[in-house]
Amino acid sequence: MNKCLVLAAILVLAALAGGCSRGGQAGQAGQITVGFSQVGAESEWRTANTASVKAALAAPEFRLKFSDAQQKQENQIKALRSFIAQRVDVIAFSPVVESGWETVLREAKNAHIPVVLTDRAVKVSDESLYATFIGSDFVEEGRKAARWVLEDSKGKPGPIRVAELQGTVGSAPANDRMKGFHEVLDADPRFQVVRSQSGDFTRAKGKEVMEAFLKAEGNKIDVLFAHNDDMAIGAIQAIEEAGLKPGQDIRIVSIDGVHGAFEAMKAGKLNATIECNPLLGPKLAQLIRDIKAGQPVPRRVVVEEGVFTQDQVAAELPKRKY
Ligand code: GYE
Numbered sequence: 001m002n003k004c005l006v007l008a009a010i011l012v013l014a015a016l017a018g019g020c021s022r023g024g025q026a027g028q029a030g031q032i033t034v035g036f037s038q039v040g041a042e043s044e045w046r047t048a049n050t051a052s053v054k055a056a057l058a059a060p061e062f063r064l065k066f067s068d069a070q071q072k073q074e075n076q077i078k079a080l081r082s083f084i085a086q087r088v089d090v091i092a093f094s095p096v097v098e099s100g101w102e103t104v105l106r107e108a109k110n111a112h113i114p115v116v117l118t119d120r121a122v123k124v125s126d127e128s129l130y131a132t133f134i135g136s137d138f139v140e141e142g143r144k145a146a147r148w149v150l151e152d153s154k155g156k157p158g159p160i161r162v163a164e165l166q167g168t169v170g171s172a173p174a175n176d177r178m179k180g181f182h183e184v185l186d187a188d189p190r191f192q193v194v195r196s197q198s199g200d201f202t203r204a205k206g207k208e209v210m211e212a213f214l215k216a217e218g219n220k221i222d223v224l225f226a227h228n229d230d231m232a233i234g235a236i237q238a239i240e241e242a243g244l245k246p247g248q249d250i251r252i253v254s255i256d257g258v259h260g261a262f263e264a265m266k267a268g269k270l271n272a273t274i275e276c277n278p279l280l281g282p283k284l285a286q287l288i289r290d291i292k293a294g295q296p297v298p299r300r301v302v303v304e305e306g307v308f309t310q311d312q313v314a315a316e317l318p319k320r321k322y
Pocket of ligand 1: 042043044045046119120173201227228229230255256276
């Protein structure tokens with residue numbers, strides 16, 4: 001009889017120490033365990049986004065399991081599966097591409113782990129596979145870039161030759177920015193998009209692809225639209241090496257509004273940047289809190305953003321937070 005009691009007491013203690021609740025393994029009581037799968041470290045935007053997420057999902061309130069996918073979907077799927085196996089409370093991730101998530105998201109749903117999409121969207125037939133999506137309106141960013149080009153080209157005769165550096169193939173920001181840009185620009189017959197190719201959102205690729213564009217077009221490019229600032233900064237180098245003046249011979253607009261873009265505008269080499277705010281951490285933390293507390297959350301949280309040109313640099317640069 002005594003032996004039975006001792007055994008029962010040991011079992012109860014073991015369960016308490018091991019944490020029988022979800023996400024409890026080695027976590028403090030009440031702490032929310034979050035598995036976050038990041039795209040990679042491809043751009044200045046991404047670096048700022050990672051810092052913001054890590055700062056907002058900090059101990060003691062949160063226990064963050066952070067995983068860097070190095071721009072590969074297979075790595076993200078592996079990370080999500082590992083979060084599910086560890087029974088985290090909430091999964092948050094920034095999907096590198098839009099398609100191919102149905103199976104793993106269903107696995108999360110079957111395990112009753114809510115998923116928050118941050119920054120980039122997915123294409124799934126069943127919207128109940130994620131709880132909410134927080135991020136920018138990339139189509140609108142593309143439209144803003146085109147509106148800037150139209151404004152900048154007022155009174156100029158056609159043909160105006162445009163080159164486009166696309167983001168990562170199949171990613172939501174590349175698909176949507178392209179869509180919004182063409183929706184507005186293609187309505188004006190003066191513009192000819194002579195080259196459009198991916199530079200994978202990196203400086204190195206942006207430079208490499210711009211070099212190829214310039215060679216193929218015999219340097220005859222009037223406008224460059226880059227889906228992010230990093231690719232524009234890489235392209236600026238290529239343009240200079242080709243003996244041309246970026247910002248003058250080729251008018252340039254890109255997206256993000258990172259520090260590097262403001263520096264390039266200050267130097268007169270970039271003409272405009274469309275803001276895309278990477279500081280999603282605090283809003284993401286609030287959504288996760290609400291989900292954990294069983295509160296309803298909006299399906300979509302959109303981030304408000306502006307447009308900046310060279311004449312605003314002096315006033316804006318000291319205020320930039322990323
Ligand atoms: O614009 C780019 C980054 O998904 C909004 O990804 C993000 C994009 C951002 O690599 O710089």
